[in-house]
Amino acid sequence: MTTAPxxxxxxxxxxxLRALLRRADPLADRDPRxxxxxxxxxxxxxxxxxxxxxxxxxxxxxxxxxGRRRRRWVVPAIGAAAAAAVLAFTVPALLPAGSDDPVVxxxxxAVATGLVLTVPSTDPLTASCMALxxxxxxxxxxxxxxxxxxxxxxxxxxxxxxxxRGERAGxxxxxxxxxxxxxxxxxxxxxxGGRYLVAGGEGQxxxxxxTGAWSPELEAVYRAxxxx
Amino acid sequence: MGDRPGxxxxxxxxxxxGPAWTDDAEAERARFERLVGDLxxxxxxxxxxxxxxxxxxxxxxxxxxxxWRRRADVPVxxxxxxxxxxxxxxxxxxxxxxxxxxxxxxxxxVVDPPGVVTGADAALGGDDxxxxxxxxxxxxxxxxxxxxxxWEGLSPSEIAAVLGVTANAVSIRLHRAKGRLRTSLEAxxxxxxxxxxxxxxxxxxxx
Numbered sequence: 001m002t003t004a005p006x007x008x009x010x011x012x013x014x015x016x017l018r019a020l021l022r023r024a025d026p027l028a029d030r031d032p033r034x035x036x037x038x039x040x041x042x043x044x045x046x047x048x049x050x051x052x053x054x055x056x057x058x059x060x061x062x063x064x065x066x067g068r069r070r071r072r073w074v075v076p077a078i079g080a081a082a083a084a085a086v087l088a089f090t091v092p093a094l095l096p097a098g099s100d101d102p103v104v105x106x107x108x109x110a111v112a113t114g115l116v117l118t119v120p121s122t123d124p125l126t127a128s129c130m131a132l133x134x135x136x137x138x139x140x141x142x143x144x145x146x147x148x149x150x151x152x153x154x155x156x157x158x159x160x161x162x163x164x165r166g167e168r169a170g171x172x173x174x175x176x177x178x179x180x181x182x183x184x185x186x187x188x189x190x191x192x193g194g195r196y197l198v199a200g201g202e203g204q205x206x207x208x209x210x211t212g213a214w215s216p217e218l219e220a221v222y223r224a225x226x227x228x
Numbered sequence: 229m230g231d232r233p234g235x236x237x238x239x240x241x242x243x244x245x246g247p248a249w250t251d252d253a254e255a256e257r258a259r260f261e262r263l264v265g266d267l268x269x270x271x272x273x274x275x276x277x278x279x280x281x282x283x284x285x286x287x288x289x290x291x292x293x294x295x296w297r298r299r300a301d302v303p304v305x306x307x308x309x310x311x312x313x314x315x316x317x318x319x320x321x322x323x324x325x326x327x328x329x330x331x332x333x334x335x336x337x338v339v340d341p342p343g344v345v346t347g348a349d350a351a352l353g354g355d356d357x358x359x360x361x362x363x364x365x366x367x368x369x370x371x372x373x374x375x376x377x378x379w380e381g382l383s384p385s386e387i388a389a390v391l392g393v394t395a396n397a398v399s400i401r402l403h404r405a406k407g408r409l410r411t412s413l414e415a416x417x418x419x420x421x422x423x424x425x426x427x428x429x430x431x432x433x434x435x
Contacts, residue, residue, distance in 0.1 A: 014406055020413075021378035024354030026277050026347045034268055034288075035337035042289055042334035043264060046296045047257045 117142070117174045117200045132209040134224035141201035142166035143226055145214065148190050156190035158198065164226035174198065174205060188212045197222055260299055264292060267311050270380070272338065274312055275319060277379055280348035283322055285336040290318040293332055309382060309389035316390060358420075362412035370405035377402060 137143070143164035149171070150157045158172045174190065188196060188211055195214040199206040199222070212218055271291060275284035294314050295302070303310050321327055352371070353360030363371055376387045384402060385395040 017406055017409065018378045020356070020359060021374060024350075024352070024356060024359055025379050026350040026354070027273055027379075030340070032272060032276055032338055032340045034272060034285075035339050038335065038337040039264075039268065042292065042332055042336055043261060045332055045334045046293050047260060 117172060117198070117203060117205045132221055134221055137199055137206070137210055137221060137225035139201070140165060140199040140206055140210070140225070143197070143199040143222060144172070145195070145197050145219070145222070146172065148192050148194050148196065151190055151192050158190075158196065164199075164222050172198065256299070260296060263299075263302065263307060264295070267295075267308060268292070270308055271311055271315050274315055274380060276338070276346045277375070278347040279319060279322075280346050281338050281340065283319075283348075284346065285338050286327065287315065287318045287322050289332050289334070289336050290322070290327060291315040294318065303389075306386070306389055309386040312376075312380065312382075312390045313392060358413060358416040361416045362409055365412045366405060366408055369401065370408060373398060373402045374405050374409065 143166060144158075144160040145162040145164070146158040146160035148156050149159045154175050156174045158174060160169065160172060190196065196212060197214055197218050198211045200211070205211050209218075268288065272284065272288055275287055278284075279287070291311065291314050294317075295311060298314075301310075318327075351360045352363045363374075366374070372391075373387060376382045376390060382390065384398040387402070388395040388398045391398065
């Protein structure tokens with residue numbers, strides 16, 4: 001017989017059973033709570049829609065109630081800005097053959113998989129940099145050593161030669177920084193044939209010296225940040 | 229908030245008027261904060277009844293992350309059972325060692341009154357050895373519906389929302405679990421009758 005009994009009726013005679021089970025409740029009448037500050041920090045982290053790296057704690061804009069902060073995924077920059085158009089990482093076919101983007105160069109090498117990073121715009125009033133260190137670089141989702149294959153308008157395409165972290169894409173497309181970004185936050189100026197170390201996350205390039213022309217010093221930071 | 233410690237009464241969740249989620253990020257965040265304000269207490273107690281303090285804190289963080297990401301799916305008027313269901317899934321993941329790899333950096337801190345016992349420490353039947361032994365005879369599924377009924381105070385339809393099954397299935401399962409618990413209890417008490425014990429025995433004779 002599989003007719004479901006009305007639990008309403010069952011409740012009356014089951015009160016004793018429920019009372020017995022309740023006496024075995026581990027919490028009984030205790031009222032454990034969350035430390036409110038820890039909850040506020042967690043809520044701030046998870047509702048931050050740009051979802052920054054955990055280490056980005058130097059937030060000049062950070063004063064105020066939960067939710068006012070607008071942190072950026074820029075390592076290790078401080079500051080807030082309206083996000084530039086952020087292109088999410090996509091795999092596989094990212095450099096679309098049929099794209100109607102007028103900037104796309106017909107001479108761009110065809111690749112099976114690609115990666116697109118944009119340089120976030122920065123607010124000149126609030127942007128500034130912390131010194132680059134392996135600890136600040138370590139949270140990057142993508143990092144590689146590569147050569148610029150082409151530069152076309154606002155787009156540079158790099159051919160990675162060594163991956164420190166992230167998807168093995170055949171080519172990475174990076175938006176070329178505006179002059180103001182170069183001056184303020186050390187965004188690199190990509191030149192065809194040049195060798196660069198690039199790090200990024202969440203579809204954005206890491207600035208403040210984290211991404212730049214290859215040098216032994218910068219490579220040392222990358223090796224320390226991404227062991228193995 | 230409307231809930232009280234110990235056994236959950238009805239938790240009043242702040243009414244959310246208007247469209248489910250708006251495009252206004254600030255309003256969305258504020259709405260979510262109100263939701264979490266109402267839910268985190270019951271969710272924490274649900275977890276502390278079933279695991280140790282550190283795991284409960286981690287899993288609650290995981291649960292809030294999922295709640296945020298799935299905020300468009302929150303069923304208005306049934307937020308808490310739905311949230312219990314998410315916590316249940318996150319707890320299962322944690323037990324399998326499969327917590328999300330992009331877990332939050334921020335860690336929740338549980339403030340206990342001194343001496344609080346969690347589900348990790350307590351025998352399932354608490355101080356009652358007969359109850360402990362009787363519960364040990366039930367399946368985990370049966371124990372689960374019984375604890376959701378007795379400790380979280382959920383109705384069959386609410387339990388159904390937690391488990392992702394029909395209310396009908398829960399009613400049957402709950403009815404059988406209660407019956408089996410009674411039978412097991414009687415058997416345990418018959419083994420070692422003690423006139424000082426009170427409970428649900430149907431008057432088994434002492435020997």
